[in-house]
Amino acid sequence: MTMRRTSLDRAAELRTEPGVVDRLRGDETARVIAVRDGRVRIAGADLSEAELLRVPPSEIPDATWALLGRDAEGLPLLLASLPPEGDSVDTAPDETWLGLRDLGANLGAEDSELLIEALALAGWLRDAPFCPRCGGGTELRQAGWSRRCLVCGREHFPRTDPAVIVAVESPDGERLLLGANANWGGRMYSCFAGFTEAGESLESTVHRELAEESGVRLSSLRYVSSQPWPFPRSLMLGFRAVAVDEHGVRPDGDEIIDVRWFTRAEIASALAGEGPVGLPGPASIARALIVSWLEDQHETGRSGPQ
Numbered sequence: 001m002t003m004r005r006t007s008l009d010r011a012a013e014l015r016t017e018p019g020v021v022d023r024l025r026g027d028e029t030a031r032v033i034a035v036r037d038g039r040v041r042i043a044g045a046d047l048s049e050a051e052l053l054r055v056p057p058s059e060i061p062d063a064t065w066a067l068l069g070r071d072a073e074g075l076p077l078l079l080a081s082l083p084p085e086g087d088s089v090d091t092a093p094d095e096t097w098l099g100l101r102d103l104g105a106n107l108g109a110e111d112s113e114l115l116i117e118a119l120a121l122a123g124w125l126r127d128a129p130f131c132p133r134c135g136g137g138t139e140l141r142q143a144g145w146s147r148r149c150l151v152c153g154r155e156h157f158p159r160t161d162p163a164v165i166v167a168v169e170s171p172d173g174e175r176l177l178l179g180a181n182a183n184w185g186g187r188m189y190s191c192f193a194g195f196t197e198a199g200e201s202l203e204s205t206v207h208r209e210l211a212e213e214s215g216v217r218l219s220s221l222r223y224v225s226s227q228p229w230p231f232p233r234s235l236m237l238g239f240r241a242v243a244v245d246e247h248g249v250r251p252d253g254d255e256i257i258d259v260r261w262f263t264r265a266e267i268a269s270a271l272a273g274e275g276p277v278g279l280p281g282p283a284s285i286a287r288a289l290i291v292s293w294l295e296d297q298h299e300t301g302r303s304g305p306q
């Protein structure tokens with residue numbers, strides 16, 4: 001399975017340097033990714049070859065700042081989280097602010113990883129200015145990666161909320177179980193997903209979600225890969241599982257309006273964009289899990305009986 005994986009250098013060792021963000025704001029080699037309302041600007045007009053726009057720090061007068069890391073050339077990268085109503089950035093008429101859904105799979109691997117880091121950190125900087133324990137004001141520390149409460153002294157960090165997403169196959173491995181969410185309009189099918197609750201393990205989350213949404217019990221479960229999804233702060237943990245019994249599946253009728261077993265041929269044609277069924281888009285972990293199942297099955301088929 002080929003989820004994107006690069007080695008973005010977050011330069012975490014710099015975060016403890018006193019005043020490091022102010023120093024880098026004065027560094028002419030530093031570059032800034034500006035985020036406003038969950039959106040960024042891209043360089044160039046062609047979305048299919050989009051790159052994140054990187055500007056010198058001097059072009060951003062008013063923002064909440066943080067250190068993102070170093071780029072491929074080792075130059076410092078800063079985050080400027082702009083005020084929601086901010087008009088502080090000199091926006092040229094041809095500049096467009098785009099979100100993660102707009103950019104989809106158009107960014108390269110490095111920019112894609114950088115974008116998700118920037119959106120996740122900017123979301124926390126925007127949404128969590130006060131101490132969750134006592135409501136006091138906070139000061140930023142660790143180059144924007146921590147906040148300390150000015151009243152009770154507790155230190156807080158950007159949160160990540162785990163969620164599971166699961167591709168379930170039939171006991172014989174020949175069919176894949178997918179569900180249609182009420183919010184997707186009826187044509188779209190995908191893997192089952194849900195948030196981990198307080199005090200719950202990932203394994204328990206998977207079994208609970210599948211029982212709730214499809215009525216299926218699972219006989220085996222294995223972790224595959226993960227994808228951060230900063231809306232506002234999720235980490236999707238992808239699993240494969242095998243159903244105990246393929247009969248008796250049923251949608252919960254609330255969140256999930258239909259549950260179906262799909263053959264290998266049906267999945268292959270849906271991935272090719274043919275037929276009535278829609279599948280998740282190319283940048284999603286859901287699609288990667290579906291493709292992973294399809295390719296496994298093909299490999300099994302090719303090897304033939306032993």
Ligand SMILES: [Zn+2]
Pocket residue numbers: 131132133134135136149150151152153154
């Ligand atoms: Zn406090």
